Amino acid sequence: MLLMEGQKIVRIIISKLFGTDNIDINFEGYVKILISENGTGKTTILNVVYYTLTNNFEKLLEINFESVEIQFASGKKIKINRQNDVFKYYNDYARFKNELKMNDLSFGQFLKRIQSSYYIKDVKGMNKSRKKVGLNINNEYADNFESYRKNLDTELTDIEILYFPTFRRIEEDLNKLGVSNRQIDDGTLIKFGMADVENRIEAFRKSISDSTLALFSEVNGVMLTQLVDGINVTESMRESIKNIDALQVVLDRTGKFLPSGYKYNIQHLMNSGELYRNPKYDTLVFFLSNLIKLYDQQREKDNAIKKFVEVCNCYLEISGKRFEYDESSVKITIKQDKHSEPIELRSLSSGEKQIVSLFARLYLNFEEKKFLIIFDEPELSLSVEWQKRLLPDILDSQKCIFMFAVTHSPFIFDNELDKFARGLDQYVTYVNEENGQNG
Structure with missing residues (x-):
């Protein structure tokens, strides 16, 4: 065989x-x-x-x-x-x-x-x-x-074993535990499932945010060393920061550690191309290239969130709902349409909750x-x-x-x-x- x-x-x-x-x-x-x-x-x-x-x-x-x-x-x-x-x-x-x-x-x-x-x-x-x-x-x-x-x-x-029994089977088990049909119909079980999804999303958000700040501090340490020894900017460093979208995400994730005025000036230098041409910005190029390395270290988690959002949206969009992932703030929201206020996970239908819970379990986990x-x-x-x-x-x-x-x-x-x-x-x-x- x-x-x-x-x-x-x-x-x-x-x-x-x-x-x-x-x-x-x-x-x-x-x-x-x-x-x-x-x-x-x-x-x-x-x-x-x-x-x-x-x-x-x-x-x-x-x-x-x-x-x-x-x-x-x-x-x-x-x-x-x-x-x-x-x-x-x-x-x-x-x-x-x-x-x-x-x-x-x-x-x-x-x-x-x-x-x-x-x-x-x-x-x-x-x-x-x-x-x-x-x-x-x-x-x-x-x-x-x-x-x-x-x-x-x-x-x-x-290898983790996942068993997805029928809702009917779960209902029988809850009845054995003394949980009434009224409580089950209330959506207690499904709310628990959504709490798990919310916890997984929050864990990923916190992990990315915390590692961003930790790596930002690490980059600052590298900068101090290089300022003493002398900074050597390579062509690969210049190339690495030409991905403006990725650089924008990294700058946004630094939060209060990098004042908004400096972020604006850096964005202006990137958009004008001056950052890549003028040697006087070599120190900044070195700093930003190290921030891009920081982003690359988080890419696996970012991609997991993006894939989770992409797959879930294939199901949710039928009813006009969709997940939105803001990479800069590391925030996931659900909206009924593009202009509406975010809605809560518990407002999804039972079928939508089943889908979201299942794919959260697959994609939003830290262990390999x-x-x-x-x-x-x-x-x-x-x-x-x-x-x-x-x-x-x-x-x-x-x-x-x-x-x-x-x-x-x-x-x-x-x-x-x-x-x-x-x-x-x-x-x-x-x-x-x-x-x-x-x-």
Whole structure:
């Protein structure tokens, strides 16, 4: 099988899902889109994969299946079976944790009960509230668990797993936590998502502003050294400051450290060309060329913001809205039209919020991470045109190295990803059928 660049997972096997279904999915590339109607178990398949990749054994215990195996392009694999040591330990741990919550046990009673387990060796510690208990498991089982985690960590180094469940699924989880439907309909969840976007935007703005001032101080230090040793202006320095737009941004970002009168004079010298011709401005040329280096050091963050704005506007402009990025002030605003006052993120529609939140997560992050994305029904709240472009736009970000999505909308793959779409039923066999029985 020819592997596409960046592919991580090549096969997923889930045995006896719901006690009846065997799932065996091969990945021919780094994208797989499964098509199926509601009620066929596609969300449960995603949950099994996600919980396995994130070591969430407690959630896996809630799902009816016998085993799950994930094979990686490297040739390594991880497998969890309900009968193996790791799962048995977590099953015991979850049971004892529930008993601790439900029963008013003394420490001595709890100690006797928990040490009767074959898998648990001793209690490491317990705080007064008994909400947290440290447990040691026998070395044999600890080694198995560590081997599993080591393989997983090796395969997912510098990779972040993003799971986008359906709003319906989030609603169910909130109900389990005691959050009412009225609260959900109020938009509590979506407001939280927009708060995350606002925090990411502010973090980028502050990072650029702070580094500008820090580097400005550094440039001043270099200037003092050069004034003592003698300034040597090269032709490349003169060329570097001929990008007037970039220089304007850098000057604006220096804020109060460079008075507006000096900025005006520098702009006049640039526009007239005198700055580049007259040797008496060599000191200024040296200073400005170092400021341009400062701008270049921030270019990656600037480009991330620009790309985020550009992609989001492809969706927002349909309703007359758009993001605007002012490089000089490092400020992002949303406007209904070019002449209106800025509007707030929370005033966007649910579909617009979904888009903005998703691309903020991809573009507005400081770490050089790639993403493994699991997507449940990405079509929800999106227009037909948005459905057609969403997944290709995610892949065009160059941030996603692997995508596993399930859908019942044909428009999600009405694009260049059509070749990666398959019906879920072709990967499902029934237990009775495999045993040669009629089922």
